[in-house]
Each structure stands twice: as C-alpha cells, then as structure tokens.
Amino acid sequence: MRIKEHPILNFDRRKEIYFYYNGKKIKAYEGETIASALHAEKVKVLSRSIKLKRPRGFFCGIGKCSSCLMKVNGIPNVRTCITLVREGMVVEDNDMELSEKDYPECKFEKIECEIAIVGGGPAGLSAGIEASEFADVLVIDENHCLGGQLIKQTHKFFGSKEEKAGIRGIEIAKELEKEAVKNCRVLLNTSIIGYYDRGYHFLVGVNKIERVVYEIKANKIIFTTGAQENMLVFEGNDLPGVYGAGGVQTLMNVYGIKPGNKGLIVGAGNVGLILAYQLLQAGVDVACIVEAMPRIGGYFVHSAKIRRCGIPIYTSHSIKKAYGNGKVEGAVIVELDENWSIIDGSEKKISCDFICLAVGLTPSTRLVTQTGAEISFINEAGGWVALHNEYMETTKKGIYVAGDSANIEEASTAMIEGKIAGLHAVNSLKGVSDFKIKIEKYLKKINAFRQGFFGSRPKKAKEKIIEEYYEKMGKGRNS
Ligand SMILES: Cc1cc2nc3c(=O)[nH]c(=O)nc-3n(C[C@H](O)[C@H](O)[C@H](O)COP(=O)(O)OP(=O)(O)OC[C@H]3O[C@@H](n4cnc5c(N)ncnc54)[C@H](O)[C@@H]3O)c2cc1C
Known part of the structure; x- marks a missing residue:
C-alpha cells in the first residue's frame, strides 16, 4: 500500500521501526501515524461502534471524528490518525468500558x-x-x-x-x-x-x-x-473504506499510503476534482465521480483535466449504497431527477474498493x-x-x-x-x-x-x- 514513486512528492521514509497491534508485530517508518502505518499493513478496522460493534475505519485523518480511537500504551481513546507511531508502542482495540485504571497519572x-x-x-x-x-x-x-x-x-x-x-x-x-x-x-x-x-x-x-x-x-x-468533513446518509456509509476526501489526501500525500486500488468519489466541487487527479498521481484508479447537482461545482480547469484523464463525471447522480463484507467492495449509484428524487431503474453497480466523500465541510x-x-x-x-x-x-x-x-x-x-x-x-x-x-x-x-x-x-x-x-x-x- 505504500507509494513508491510520485510525480511531485518524495516520501522521506525515515528509520524502520516496529510496534505491536493486538500483540502482532507491525513494521512502520518514523514519521508515520499509527493509523497510517496500520493502513499500510492492510489493517483497515480501527475501532467498533459502541452499541452494535460495527467496524469503523479511517475517515477524516485530522483527529476530528472518532473512527480511529484506539488504546495506545494503555491510554484509551487515542486519536491514532494524528499520533505518531513510536518504536515498541503497544496499540490495542479500545475498551468500550473504561475504569479508573484507564486514566493514568498526568503531569x-x-x-x-x-x-x-x-x-x-x-x-x-x-x-x-x-x-x-x-x-x-x-x-x-x-x-x-x-x-x-x-x-x-x-x-x-x-x-x-x-x-x-x-x-x-x-x-x-x-x-x-x-x-x-x-x-x-x-x-x-x-x-x-x-x-x-x-x-x-x-x-x-x-x-x-x-x-x-x-x-x-x-x-x-x-x-x-x-x-x-461532512458525512452523507446512505446504506453502508460506515463501512471501512468510506473516507472523507481530505482523509484520503492525508493518507496519500502526507504518509504516501494508498487508500485502495479503485475509488469512487462523491462530489464534483474543487475538492472532489483535485482529489481525483491526486489519486491518479498516486497510481490509484478512479471509477467515476458522482455529483448530485445538475452541474459541476468546481473550477473548469480542474474538471477539464479530469475529463481529459478519462474519468467520467456523472452529474445529477448520487450514491445509494456501499456494500461489502466488513469493508467496501462496491457501490450502487443512482440518477436523480430535478427534485433530487431517485429515478426508478437508474441503479448502477460500480466496482470499487473505497469511496471518498467530498461533500463539503x-x-x-x-x-x-x-x-x-x-x-x-x-x-x-x-x-x-x-x-x-x-x-x-x-x-x-x-x-x-x-x-x-x-x-x-x-x-x-x-x-x-x-x-x-x-x-x-x-x-x-x-x-x-x-x-x-x-x-x-x-x-x-x-x-x-x-x-x-x-x-x-x-x-x-x-x-x-x-x-x-x-x-x-x-x-x-x-x-
Ligand atoms: C482538497 C482541498 C483543496 C483545497 N484547495 C485550495 C486552494 O486551491 N486554494 C485555497 O486557498 N484553499 C484551498 N483549500 C482550502 C484550505 O485548505 C482551507 O481553507 C484552509 O486550510 C483553512 O485554514 P485554517 O487555518 O482555517 O484551518 P486548517 O487548515 O484546517 O487548520 C486548523 C488547525 O487546527 C488544529 N486544531 C483543530 N482543533 C484543535 C484543537 N482542539 N486543539 C489544537 N489544535 C486544533 C488542526 O490540527 C489544524 O492544524 C483546499 C482544501 C481542500 C480540502
């Protein structure tokens, strides 16, 4: 999953280090966060929902959502997407129930x-x-x-x-x-x-x-x-592999780690368009961009570049469902009428292993x-x-x-x-x-x-x- 060549970025992978995830020894590089290092080793489930224990994956990448909370060196609820990994660190699944011992002494x-x-x-x-x-x-x-x-x-x-x-x-x-x-x-x-x-x-x-x-x-x-980043309501929106667009940029452009092999982007504003191009630069395929509005919201210069690269942009379209067993394996997109209602029979399956939401902040x-x-x-x-x-x-x-x-x-x-x-x-x-x-x-x-x-x-x-x-x-x- 680590990007080896990039037209703009030169990933400075410093010293190789090792940490432990649920007892398993994992390789990382100095300068990577815990969540990005786990991602590089294909660990995509970082936490579970409190009630139904549904798996949660990397979403925002900037410490604003709760999907990457883990126990680190005995400290619960650490935001692993912004915490640098260190040699010998002990990372575990978060306990759902905290006791007094989970709150260590502080200076x-x-x-x-x-x-x-x-x-x-x-x-x-x-x-x-x-x-x-x-x-x-x-x-x-x-x-x-x-x-x-x-x-x-x-x-x-x-x-x-x-x-x-x-x-x-x-x-x-x-x-x-x-x-x-x-x-x-x-x-x-x-x-x-x-x-x-x-x-x-x-x-x-x-x-x-x-x-x-x-x-x-x-x-x-x-x-x-x-x-x-904003979330969007659709079936399967909490599957690991549904990311915020900025989260994917963080993984790829800061830590040099691919989010998957083929993505679907929701939203054709500047963020969605720029992200599509950056995915191509990282050697990742983009299946298509869907945009609920009848027109592209981002600058013409960005959309023209995306079209030249052969990525379809479907306006008046949205995502209906993400599906997969514990992770994204595909999506269903639909066409919308002028009232933003789904047009019957317009469902189309898109093969992808990740979905990026670029639907505003x-x-x-x-x-x-x-x-x-x-x-x-x-x-x-x-x-x-x-x-x-x-x-x-x-x-x-x-x-x-x-x-x-x-x-x-x-x-x-x-x-x-x-x-x-x-x-x-x-x-x-x-x-x-x-x-x-x-x-x-x-x-x-x-x-x-x-x-x-x-x-x-x-x-x-x-x-x-x-x-x-x-x-x-x-x-x-x-x-
Ligand atoms: C894909 C994309 C493309 C963009 N392209 C452009 C462009 O071409 N031109 C342009 O002008 N803009 C662009 N932008 C927008 C631009 O990046 C943002 O508008 C800008 O970064 C906002 O700056 P900010 O300082 O307000 O917030 P941020 O850059 O988000 O910085 C906020 C900081 O606050 C920290 N923080 C938050 N909460 C806490 C807390 N409780 N305690 C301590 N620290 C905290 C965060 O860690 C973060 O470092 C783009 C954005 C995206 C996502």
Whole structure:
C-alpha cells in the first residue's frame, strides 16, 4: 500500500521501526501515524461502534471524528490518525468500558502568554506571524506538525501573489511554519479540550502520549480550529473504506499510503476534482465521480483535466449504497431527477474498493462555543459559527476566530483573516503604530477576494455574520 514513486512528492521514509497491534508485530517508518502505518499493513478496522460493534475505519485523518480511537500504551481513546507511531508502542482495540485504571497519572504544566492561538493551519500561523511582531504568542496544534490542511495540498493555489498563488499548498505550509517558529512558541501534539473564564482567558490542553495537561493563561485567544468533513446518509456509509476526501489526501500525500486500488468519489466541487487527479498521481484508479447537482461545482480547469484523464463525471447522480463484507467492495449509484428524487431503474453497480466523500465541510466551533461567544447557524458559512465583527473578534471580548472555523472558504482568505485577527488582538492589548493603515489594507484585500462568482457565497456569509454580531451587541456597525 505504500507509494513508491510520485510525480511531485518524495516520501522521506525515515528509520524502520516496529510496534505491536493486538500483540502482532507491525513494521512502520518514523514519521508515520499509527493509523497510517496500520493502513499500510492492510489493517483497515480501527475501532467498533459502541452499541452494535460495527467496524469503523479511517475517515477524516485530522483527529476530528472518532473512527480511529484506539488504546495506545494503555491510554484509551487515542486519536491514532494524528499520533505518531513510536518504536515498541503497544496499540490495542479500545475498551468500550473504561475504569479508573484507564486514566493514568498526568503531569500538570502552567503556561502564560499574551496571545494563545488554537490551531496551526494557515489562519493560525498567519495570526501568529502578525501578532508575534509585538507580543508573546503561543500556537497550539493537536497534530504532530504545523500547516493544517495545507500539508496535503500538492496542487498550486489560486488567488493573489501576496497570498502565495501559484505555489503548492505543501510549500505554503513550509513557508508559514518557517516564519512562525522564528517568533512564536509552538506546542504540538496537544489538543485544547476546554475553555474557562476565570476573569482571564484560560485553556486546558492535553498531550495524551506524554501524559501532560497544560493549563494556559492568555490575555487574548484566537481560535483557528478549521473544519471537519461532512458525512452523507446512505446504506453502508460506515463501512471501512468510506473516507472523507481530505482523509484520503492525508493518507496519500502526507504518509504516501494508498487508500485502495479503485475509488469512487462523491462530489464534483474543487475538492472532489483535485482529489481525483491526486489519486491518479498516486497510481490509484478512479471509477467515476458522482455529483448530485445538475452541474459541476468546481473550477473548469480542474474538471477539464479530469475529463481529459478519462474519468467520467456523472452529474445529477448520487450514491445509494456501499456494500461489502466488513469493508467496501462496491457501490450502487443512482440518477436523480430535478427534485433530487431517485429515478426508478437508474441503479448502477460500480466496482470499487473505497469511496471518498467530498461533500463539503462544517466549521469546527465546539471549542469557541465554550467561551460563551454567540453562535449562529449561517447556511452560507457551512453551519454554526461564532458571530464576529470585521476584525474577527467574537461577542466575547478578547476571543477571536479566523479561517475555516469562521466560514468555510479558502487558505488565501484564512491567511488574511488570521492577519486581521492577530493585528487587532495585539493592537487592543498594547497598541500598534499605523494600526489603521495596516488593518484597512487587509480589509480591502479580503473584500477583493470575495468578489465574483466564487466569492459570492462567502461574501454573503460574512455579511450575515457581521450583521448579526452588531445586532447582538446592540450597536451599529460604525458606532
Ligand atoms: C482538497 C482541498 C483543496 C483545497 N484547495 C485550495 C486552494 O486551491 N486554494 C485555497 O486557498 N484553499 C484551498 N483549500 C482550502 C484550505 O485548505 C482551507 O481553507 C484552509 O486550510 C483553512 O485554514 P485554517 O487555518 O482555517 O484551518 P486548517 O487548515 O484546517 O487548520 C486548523 C488547525 O487546527 C488544529 N486544531 C483543530 N482543533 C484543535 C484543537 N482542539 N486543539 C489544537 N489544535 C486544533 C488542526 O490540527 C489544524 O492544524 C483546499 C482544501 C481542500 C480540502
């Protein structure tokens, strides 16, 4: 399952190591996560559903779903998709019932900083770069590396040159990381699990493998926790081998591991189209892409490339069923009429051993919700988001959001929003010379990004978020 040759990526398989999975010795390479190393050895069932014990496989690959939870070195519920494998590690199926002995002793560490940033993706790193010019900044990420979703984007980005258009996502991640680590403190492998208002902002972070609980006191917090992939309702959607599109990108482009031999993609937006091409680059066949809308949602340049490669894109089609014995062995697709109802007799069997869902993202707002900031369901933003003003500050003073967690958009806008949040937070803390000029420049830039056909949805989302923010705060936008 490990990819040996790739036109863009060179997989740096470091030292060969061994770990134990339910007592069996498994080969891995340093730098692989537990779940990806198991995948490479064809272990696709990572957990079981609590009630019916149905098998669960790799889905999101970024620690946001629960399908990869396993017991590691005696610690239950470890998210194996973001935990690096280590020599001699003992990995077991998760116990369904936990007892006191499952909660080992932990060390407690206190950290103080002026600005804490939760999430080291493009939004968080840009916020950190901006704010660290004037303040003491701590960036926390639960993954083992910085970069967020950029670490798996092998394609060249669109947008403006200043926001790194024409550069591959993986290179942008490296540039941002290099810049951020110069001036920010960074805490990796640490999930922020709680927020408390103690008269100051207080976060609780956990590094399960090192058994450390961090107590973090900050003057301002910027939440840049990204988004999670949407699930789709169909028979067999929980079979191992049904992945989120981003999960497959993580497996292939970060760890160099194939998800299977032949895939079916659901969703012909940019993510589905780009993924199809990346699967071909990894030497994996794509049976077809199905899209429920009567037209392709992604950019023409991507769909044209996919068609040239001979991959059929069926619009007004969806998936009805995934079937297989304990893993995906095929799918049934159907044609939809103008009311999105299944057309009788249109069922078609597709032979495939994995299915990728590229059906949108939902902002990750669980943490910011704990702060008491007002949350609202904004359809155009992708779901529940924290209301915020144009400077990215929420209704809770000193709490900011930016990037996909504040509205599903793009890395380019996530970076600008991060800069706005970082600059505003630091200015309200200690004052920044030329603040007005600097912030106006960023606001102008982000508005320019939201022009045109593809910018209309995020523009509408932001207008609603900002309008509701001022309504809740009981003041006009310019007051
Ligand atoms: C297939 C695909 C193609 C794309 N192509 C483009 C493109 O061409 N151009 C473009 O501009 N954009 C593109 N994007 C979108 C872009 O990747 C995202 O918009 C961008 O990464 C969002 O940045 P972010 O910083 O908000 O979130 P993310 O990049 O998701 O980063 C969030 C970070 O927060 C961390 N985190 C989350 N919760 C916690 C917690 N509780 N504790 C600690 N850490 C936490 C995560 O580990 C992660 O590192 C693409 C996306 C996909 C999936």
